[in-house]
Amino acid sequence: MTVEMPSIRSCSMTECAYNHDHGCHARAITIGDGIHPGCDTFFNCGSHCGSNHTAGVGACKVANCKYNTDLECQAGEIMVGSDRGGAACTTFMAG
Numbered sequence: 001m002t003v004e005m006p007s008i009r010s011c012s013m014t015e016c017a018y019n020h021d022h023g024c025h026a027r028a029i030t031i032g033d034g035i036h037p038g039c040d041t042f043f044n045c046g047s048h049c050g051s052n053h054t055a056g057v058g059a060c061k062v063a064n065c066k067y068n069t070d071l072e073c074q075a076g077e078i079m080v081g082s083d084r085g086g087a088a089c090t091t092f093m094a095g
């Protein structure tokens with residue numbers, strides 16, 4: 001079964017366990033808490049995963065983003081970076 005998900009074009013959170021070479025290598029990430037598009041999958045850890053997956057957005061709980069339909073992200077790809085002291089989807093656009 002193939003599941004199409006928006007991909008993570010880049011992530012600047014190099015301290016995250018899933019990050020290497022400014023890419024996110026989790027299988028899928030979850031974004032948002034209903035209000036703020038933080039990355040729920042961020043994990044500040046001393047070691048990094050060895051996977052070569054390019055992560056996709058599995059779920060996004062920020063319903064007021066213009067790319068969000070029925071709590072799923074419809075953007076082709078997103079970027080993740082630092083916001084308010086944590087990791088967040090920087091492709092978020094209120095709408």
Ligand code: SF4
Pocket residue numbers: 031032037057060061062065066067068069072073074075078089090091092093
């Ligand atoms: S672009 Fe919008 S819908 Fe997609 S992950 Fe970011 S906040 Fe969620």
